Amino acid sequence: xxxxxxWLAAAVMWALSVVAAQAAVFCEKKSGxxxxxxxxxxxxxxxxxxxxxxxxxxGDKGDAGTNGTPGAAIAYAHVLANGTVDAPNSKNVTxxxxxxxxxxxxxxxxxxxxxxxFHNVVVVAGWDGLGSTGTFAQGAVGDPAGDCTSAGQAIxxxxxxxxxxxxxFYIIFN
Numbered sequence: 001x002x003x004x005x006x007w008l009a010a011a012v013m014w015a016l017s018v019v020a021a022q023a024a025v026f027c028e029k030k031s032g033x034x035x036x037x038x039x040x041x042x043x044x045x046x047x048x049x050x051x052x053x054x055x056x057x058x059g060d061k062g063d064a065g066t067n068g069t070p071g072a073a074i075a076y077a078h079v080l081a082n083g084t085v086d087a088p089n090s091k092n093v094t095x096x097x098x099x100x101x102x103x104x105x106x107x108x109x110x111x112x113x114x115x116x117x118f119h120n121v122v123v124v125a126g127w128d129g130l131g132s133t134g135t136f137a138q139g140a141v142g143d144p145a146g147d148c149t150s151a152g153q154a155i156x157x158x159x160x161x162x163x164x165x166x167x168x169f170y171i172i173f174n
Contacts, residue, residue: 110148126168137169
């Protein structure tokens with residue numbers, strides 16, 4: 001009996017250390033040897049691991065975890081085609097920081113009076129629906145082309161495949 005328990009304990013430890021793609025069971029042969037299989041053969045008996053203490057009772061549910069730390073983005077915004085900031089989906093950017101400036105290009109969104117410093121921007125156009133010709137958004141730190149009538153800290157220009165067209169977009173400042 002003691003030898004059986006030693007072999008069974010060794011088999012349990014080995015099985016717990018192996019990551020299997022499918023569920024495995026312990027099967028005892030008439031000789032007392034234990035094998036790990038996906039199902040026991042006809043002349044084998046499935047071993048109940050709880051019967052000798054290999055599995056304990058199910059524990060109580062643990063406490064809820066704490067929320068993680070905020071992401072690394074200094075600021076982000078969802079800006080609508082008319083230049084309005086979608087406040088619930090934005091951080092550290094308000095309507096006062098964005099101007100749709102159509103002086104040179106019909107879809108230049110100028111970011112100004114931002115209260116934080118940043119090194120880069122990442123911009124993506126909002127989804128414009130199935131079967132559309134596609135909308136693109138490009139962004140830059142500063143205003144390299146001079147499209148903003150006032151000094152801009154960042155600029156986004158949106159366009160369809162053929163024309164500069166105001167469109168909603170998402171921007172992240174890092």
